[in-house]
Amino acid sequence: MRSRGTIVAIIIVITVILDQVLKIWVKTGFYLGEDMPIFSWFHLLFIENNGMAFGMTIGSKLALTLFRIVAVSMLIWYIHSIYRIKAVPAGYLACLAFITAGAAGNIFDCVFYGLIFDNPMPPQVAQLFPAGGGYAPLFMGKVVDMLYFPLFSFTWPSWIPLVGGDHFLFFQPVFNLADAAISCGIFVLIIFYHNYVLSPAALRNLSPDGNASVGEDR
Numbered sequence: 633m634r635s636r637g638t639i640v641a642i643i644i645v646i647t648v649i650l651d652q653v654l655k656i657w658v659k660t661g662f663y664l665g666e667d668m669p670i671f672s673w674f675h676l677l678f679i680e681n682n683g684m685a686f687g688m689t690i691g692s693k694l695a696l697t698l699f700r701i702v703a704v705s706m707l708i709w710y711i712h713s714i715y716r717i718k719a720v721p722a723g724y725l726a727c728l729a730f731i732t733a734g735a736a737g738n739i740f741d742c743v744f745y746g747l748i749f750d751n752p753m754p755p756q757v758a759q760l761f762p763a764g765g766g767y768a769p770l771f772m773g774k775v776v777d778m779l780y781f782p783l784f785s786f787t788w789p790s791w792i793p794l795v796g797g798d799h800f801l802f803f804q805p806v807f808n809l810a811d812a813a814i815s816c817g818i819f820v821l822i823i824f825y826h827n828y829v830l831s832p833a834a835l836r837n838l839s840p841d842g843n844a845s846v847g848e849d850r
Contacts, residue, residue, distance in 0.1 A: 636725060639722070639729075643726060643730060644732055647729075650809055651734070651809040654809055659745075659758050660749075662676070662757060664753075674781055676779070677777075677780040680775065680776055680777065681774060682775075694771050697743065700735060700739050701739055704736050707735070708732060711732065717835050720835055727818075728821070729817075731813070733813050734812070735814060736810075737810030737813070741774065743771055748761055776808060777811070779807050779812065782802075785801040
């Protein structure tokens, strides 16, 4: 089962690298708020978020980032504990790998981006490793988002209560590759592999068809 462990490692490494390359390219090539239409339904729109809920203090953000680091560490431990077990489908491991990689990608932004980038006013673009130092201390960086899919829009008929005459746009959130990896990993896991969300000990007692059996490759 070493090949499965290699595949998991490749998924995590490639996803994190692609996420960071895209973020660094956007951060150093776009000014904040710049919108580049690729298609009518897909734009690159550079925004940043603090990586925390509205109203959280700096201390709360630090605690949340540390919690995320612990969570990723636990995911890595969990994957390492189960990847040799025969009963564990490769798809389940792939889902966990994408979730882990996505979480790690956004953690990197929060931990390091404040140190390695400046944050100029538009239309200037950020510099990597600026001479004057970064815009925030360690753990206080902002998460870079850029993927925007305004798939369709319309105006609600005036006769509809509450929303009549309002403009509706689907889909409004702006996100990044790490967010997509987390969302897709969780979605596929819930739909196809929710029965395998068990402890390593419980997974060792499952056969590939879900019946009790011990099976693990060393």
